[in-house]
Amino acid sequence: QNSVSALKGHDSNAPVDVEADRIEVQDRADRAIFSGNVNVRQTDLTMNSARLTVAYAGGASGTQIKRLDASGGVTVRSPSETARGSVAIYDLDRRLITMLGNVTLNQGQNTVNGNRLVIDLNSGRSTIDGQGVAGGQGGRVTGRFTVRQSSGN
Amino acid sequence: MSKAADLARGDRQSWAAPGAGHDRVIAALRILLPCAIGALVAILAVAPLTMGRDISFVLAKDRVEVARERLRVADAIYRGEDSKGQPFAIRAGSAVQKSSRDPVVKLANLSAEIQLADGPATIGAKTGRYDMDSEKVYIDGPVRFDGPDQYRLDTRDVEVDLKTRQVESGGAVDGQMRLGNFSANRMTADLAARTVVLDGRARLHIVQRGGR
Numbered sequence: 178q179n180s181v182s183a184l185k186g187h188d189s190n191a192p193v194d195v196e197a198d199r200i201e202v203q204d205r206a207d208r209a210i211f212s213g214n215v216n217v218r219q220t221d222l223t224m225n226s227a228r229l230t231v232a233y234a235g236g237a238s239g240t241q242i243k244r245l246d247a248s249g250g251v252t253v254r255s256p257s258e259t260a261r262g263s264v265a266i267y268d269l270d271r272r273l274i275t276m277l278g279n280v281t282l283n284q285g286q287n288t289v290n291g292n293r294l295v296i297d298l299n300s301g302r303s304t305i306d307g308q309g310v311a312g313g314q315g316g317r318v319t320g321r322f323t324v325r326q327s328s329g330n
Numbered sequence: 331m332s333k334a335a336d337l338a339r340g341d342r343q344s345w346a347a348p349g350a351g352h353d354r355v356i357a358a359l360r361i362l363l364p365c366a367i368g369a370l371v372a373i374l375a376v377a378p379l380t381m382g383r384d385i386s387f388v389l390a391k392d393r394v395e396v397a398r399e400r401l402r403v404a405d406a407i408y409r410g411e412d413s414k415g416q417p418f419a420i421r422a423g424s425a426v427q428k429s430s431r432d433p434v435v436k437l438a439n440l441s442a443e444i445q446l447a448d449g450p451a452t453i454g455a456k457t458g459r460y461d462m463d464s465e466k467v468y469i470d471g472p473v474r475f476d477g478p479d480q481y482r483l484d485t486r487d488v489e490v491d492l493k494t495r496q497v498e499s500g501g502a503v504d505g506q507m508r509l510g511n512f513s514a515n516r517m518t519a520d521l522a523a524r525t526v527v528l529d530g531r532a533r534l535h536i537v538q539r540g541g542r
Contacts, residue, residue: 192510193536200532202509204481204524209509209534231536233509239539240509 182284183257185301187222189269193242194218195229207235217245224265226251242269251276253296258284258303260294272298280305289320401427406437410465413493416445420460420467420492433462442467444495446522449478453490466491481524483507485517495521510536 198213211229227249233242244266251265253274263278274296282289282305291305307316345351406425412418423439437460442453455473460466467490475483475497485505489498497519504513507526515530528534 190538192538195534195536197532198530200512200514200526200528200534202507202512202526202528202534204479204507204509204526211532211534233536235508240536241538242536 181301182255182296182303183301184222184255184274184296184298187255187272187298188220189272189298190241191220193231195231197229204235208232215247217247221256223254224251224267225254226265244268244270258282260296260303262294274298286323287320289318291318292316398428399426400429401425401435406435408435408460408462410492412444412495418442418444418492422460425460435460435462437467440467442490442492444492444521446477446495451475451477451481451521464491465493475519475521477521477524480508483519483526488517497521510534 195209195211195215195217197211197215200209200211202209209231211231212227215224215226215229217224217226217229224245224247226247228247230246231242232244232246233240247265247267248263251262253260253262253265253276260274260276260280260282262276262280265274265276267274274294276294276296277292280291280294282291282294282303284303289305292307294303294305296303305318307318339347403425404423406420406422408420408422408425410418410420420437420440420442422437422441424437426436427434428436437458438456440455440458440460444451444453453467453469453473453475455469456471458467458469458473461468469486469488469490472484472486473488473490475481477483483497483505484507485497485499485503487500487503489500490496491498497517499517502513502515503517505511505517512526512528512532512534514528514532517526517528519526
């Protein structure tokens with residue numbers, strides 16, 4: 178079973194669609210604040226949360242999103258996995274999705290829990306560790322893996 | 331009187347003699363004239379009531395050439411001041427005010443200029459109405475806001491309060507700003523602070539350009 182995420186090589190430059198109950202765009206601060214069941218979609222990556230802040234660079238050539246900060250119960254979905262946590266930071270420049278706060282990651286039938294999850298969109302690797310947000314001593318990482326029945330019996 | 335005396339008088343003298351023609355005429359007139367006066371007074375008193383055909387006329391509004399509006403101006407400019415005392419001007423291809431009681435001026439090809447802290451901003455639209463009392467411009471149809479630092483907001487059917495420089499959409503609205511195009515049930519924007527607030531099923535489609 179391929180453990181590399183389908184998000185490998187995900188195009189962070191693709192258009193982003195956001196829906197929310199309320200959007201406040203602050204042009205001076207190059208920031209947009211979304212609140213109320215926020216749903217973000219970029220090609221096959223979707224993110225749902227209660228609140229979202231988008232920081233973008235509005236150069237003359239056009240808009241470029243720098244970072245998405247989602248909070249208030251975040252669910253990140255991709256074709257190959259679903260990750261839940263209380264906070265998620267999608268850094269489009271470094272192409273990293275970092276989730277914090279009792280994170281669970283479901284890949285296929287495997288479930289892994291921890292404090293911090295980092296999905297690297299370049300390599301497609303997801304790493305979970307127990308590292309607390311404030312870098313405290315390691316928390317526990319638990320996981321439940323299902324082993325495929327050997328096809329013999 | 332003797333025959334000779336009669337012959338000696340001329341015709342006129344004999345007409346004027348007592349009891350002759352003149353006195354008979356006067357006697358008749360003494361009766362006829364008062365009767366004629368009485369009859370005339372009676373007629374005058376009764377005449378307006380009995381007069382059938384009304385001879386007065388009414389100026390028919392539709393038949394006379396009536397100007398449809400009170401004020402029609404081509405290339406109109408309306409200048410005013412906003413809450414901070416900064417001037418604003420509204421130019422219009424044509425401005426029509428229906429009547430003096432109606433403070434609303436219907437504008438076509440209008441462009442308003444307002445002063446913002448960091449530069450002038452213009453508001454352009456095909457059709458709109460300007461309420462002189464509330465100093466608000468009601469835009470019907472598409473409108474474009476251009477502000478400093480390439481700030482651009484395209485939307486439609488909004489109400490622009492030139493005094494507070496706030497924009498409000500009456501109902502569902504869609505449009506475009508540099509961040510992307512948006513749609514929502516309601517929009518309010520503050521041109522000075524350059525913030526846009528979208529309420530109710532708000533959607534934003536962000537197309538990213540420029541290499542990372």
